[in-house]
Amino acid sequence: MRVLLSTYGSRGDVEPLVGLAVRLRDLGAQVRVCAPPDEDFAQRLADVGVPMVPVGRSARALTTGAPPPSSLPERAAEVIASQFDVVTSAAEGCDVLVATGMMPAAAGALSVAEKLGIRSVSITFQQLTLPSPHRPPLAYPGRPFPPEVTDNRVLWDLDAQSNNVLFGAALNTNRASIGLPPVDNVRDYVIGDQPWLATDPILDQWLEPADFDVVQTGAWILPDERPLPAELVTFLEAGTPPVYVGFGSMPMRAATDVARVAIEAIRAQGRRAVVARGWADLDLIDDRDDCFVVGEVNQQALFGRVAAVVHHGGQGTTMTAARAGAPQVVVPQAADQPYWAGRVAGLGIGAAHDGPAPTFESLSAALRTALTPGTRARAADVAGAVHTDGAAVAAKLLLDAVCRERPPAST
Numbered sequence: 439m440r441v442l443l444s445t446y447g448s449r450g451d452v453e454p455l456v457g458l459a460v461r462l463r464d465l466g467a468q469v470r471v472c473a474p475p476d477e478d479f480a481q482r483l484a485d486v487g488v489p490m491v492p493v494g495r496s497a498r499a500l501t502t503g504a505p506p507p508s509s510l511p512e513r514a515a516e517v518i519a520s521q522f523d524v525v526t527s528a529a530e531g532c533d534v535l536v537a538t539g540m541m542p543a544a545a546g547a548l549s550v551a552e553k554l555g556i557r558s559v560s561i562t563f564q565q566l567t568l569p570s571p572h573r574p575p576l577a578y579p580g581r582p583f584p585p586e587v588t589d590n591r592v593l594w595d596l597d598a599q600s601n602n603v604l605f606g607a608a609l610n611t612n613r614a615s616i617g618l619p620p621v622d623n624v625r626d627y628v629i630g631d632q633p634w635l636a637t638d639p640i641l642d643q644w645l646e647p648a649d650f651d652v653v654q655t656g657a658w659i660l661p662d663e664r665p666l667p668a669e670l671v672t673f674l675e676a677g678t679p680p681v682y683v684g685f686g687s688m689p690m691r692a693a694t695d696v697a698r699v700a701i702e703a704i705r706a707q708g709r710r711a712v713v714a715r716g717w718a719d720l721d722l723i724d725d726r727d728d729c730f731v732v733g734e735v736n737q738q739a740l741f742g743r744v745a746a747v748v749h750h751g752g753q754g755t756t757m758t759a760a761r762a763g764a765p766q767v768v769v770p771q772a773a774d775q776p777y778w779a780g781r782v783a784g785l786g787i788g789a790a791h792d793g794p795a796p797t798f799e800s801l802s803a804a805l806r807t808a809l810t811p812g813t814r815a816r817a818a819d820v821a822g823a824v825h826t827d828g829a830a831v832a833a834k835l836l837l838d839a840v841c842r843e844r845p846p847a848s849t
Contacts, residue, residue: 439837440532444472444525446494446517446543448687450752452479454563454636454829457660458536459488461833472521472528472547474500478734486660491528494520494543498687498717510579514542515608521546522612529554534840536561537628542605544628545621546612553616557840561634563753564774565644567625568633568652569594572645576773578604601625636832637753638824641760641781655835656828657757664736670712673730674743677710680730681805682740682764683748684714686755688771696796698723700748703801707809709745738762746788746808748801751775760787763821765808769796787817 441462443455452473459469473479475492483490494517517540525547529535532554537547538561551558562568566576571590575597577583581604583593601624610620621627635644635654644654666674674680683700697713697720704711710728713720714735722729732740737755741747741762749755751768756778759766766788768779779790789804796804807813 439467439534439840441467441469441534441536441836442472442525442529442532443469443536443538444493444521444528444543444547445537445539446474446497446521447539448497448752449478450563450687450754451539452482453754454658455536455538456482456486456488457658457829458832459483460486460660461829462837463488464830465833465837467833467837470528472525474498481734485664491524493524511604511608514540514605518542518546518605518608518612522550522616525550526553526616529556532556534559534836536836538562541567541601541625541628542609545605545609545624548628548630549609549613549616549618549621553618557843558630559634559836559839560628560630561636563636563657564777565635565637565642565652566774566777568629568635568648568650569597569625570645570648598623598625634832636828638757638760638828640820640824641757641778641785653835655832656825657753658829658832659738659754659757659761659826660829662736662738664739666736666739667732670730670732670735670740673710673712677728679743679745680704680710680712681707681746681748681809682712682714682744684716684720684755685718685750685769685771686714686752687717688750689717697721699796699798699801701729703796703798703805704748706798706802707805709805709809712740712744746805748805751778751782753778756782757824760817761821761824761826763814763818765813765817767791767801767804767808769801769804770794785816785820786813787820788813 445451462469470489472491472493474497476496534557535551536559537544548558574590574593581600605624632651635652636658638657681704713731715733737758741759741764746765747759748767751770766782768782769791770776770779771794782788783790789807791804
C-alpha cells in the first residue's frame, strides 16, 4: 500500500502528518509527504525516517513576508500551480492521497488525485472550515462579511463565494491544463462528502447536523522521544517550574516588545521563563539567570515540566499543552486561534487573552488565572480525558477503506 500525504502551510499543518505517516508505516504502508521546503519540516520528517517531497517555496517566507491581502489570489495561484507540478509526479503509483493545508493547496492536490484516478481524503485540523449552522465562518483577509448579516447559513454562502473569487480561476486554469472539468464551488469540492476532522472531541466537539458526514479521528500526535537539551534540563532543575512562552509559526511583528511584556509579566508572578524563538525570533531581554531561550524542542516533554504555557493558540500547541496537563494562556493572532483560545477558557484549563497584542497588565491578569490551583487541577482532569490514539485510528481507517475498494485478486 502506497500513501501520499500532501500539505502546504505552517508547522501545525505538517506535524500531524508526521504522526499519521509513522502509524501508516507501522501498518506496513509505504508513505511519503509533500510539504513546503522549510528546513525544520524536512528535519522533522527525516528524524522519523519518512521521505519528504518539497513543494512550492518556503512557508515561513510566505508567512513572514506580510504581503497585502490583495495579493492572496496571486499567492494562491502560485501554491496551486506548485501542487499540480510536484504532487502529480509524487502521487504516481499511490493507492490513496491525503490532502490538507491551505484551501488552494488542498484543492490542487485533490485535483491531482482525481486526474490519476486514486482515492483521496480531505483532512482538516480544526472544524472552522466546515460549514455549520452553529457558528459563522472565518473571513479571509481583505474580504470581511457585511456586518448586517448574522445568519450563519447566509454567511457560509458568502464564504463559498469568497473561496471561488480567491481561488477558482487559478484552480480551474490548472485543471483545464490536465483535462479536468472546472469546479464551480471550490470549498465544497475540497470538503467533499466525508471530510475527516483530526482533532480531539474533548477539545473540539463536532456538533451535528451538517450537509456531510464528518469522521472525527482524534488529534494526530506522535509521541516525541527526543531528550530535552542538557542545558535546559539544568535550568528546569535549578528552581521552581517556569512559564513557557512561544508563538510557533506566528511572525509577531513587535517581537521585541512581546518578549519584554511576556518576561516582565512572568517575573511579576514570581516565576522564571522559558522563551521559544519560533518564527517571531523571540529572545531574552537581559542576562538575568531566571530566563532560558530555546529553539526546536520536544514540547511534549517540556510542557509536562512547566507551570503554564503562553502561546498563540495553534491547534497543535493547544493539544500538546492539554495532554501535558499544563495550564494555558492563549494570545490568539489570527485564523482559528481565537477559537482555540475560547475552548481553553471554556474548559477551564487556562485563560483567553483578549486580542493579539498583550500588555503587561493584560498578560499579568491572564497569568494569574492560569496559575491558580483550580486551573491546574482542571487541566490535569482534562489531560486524563483527551484521546491519545488519533493517528493510529486514522491510519487504520484509511488503509481499511482503501482495501475495501480494491478489486479482489484474481485466482
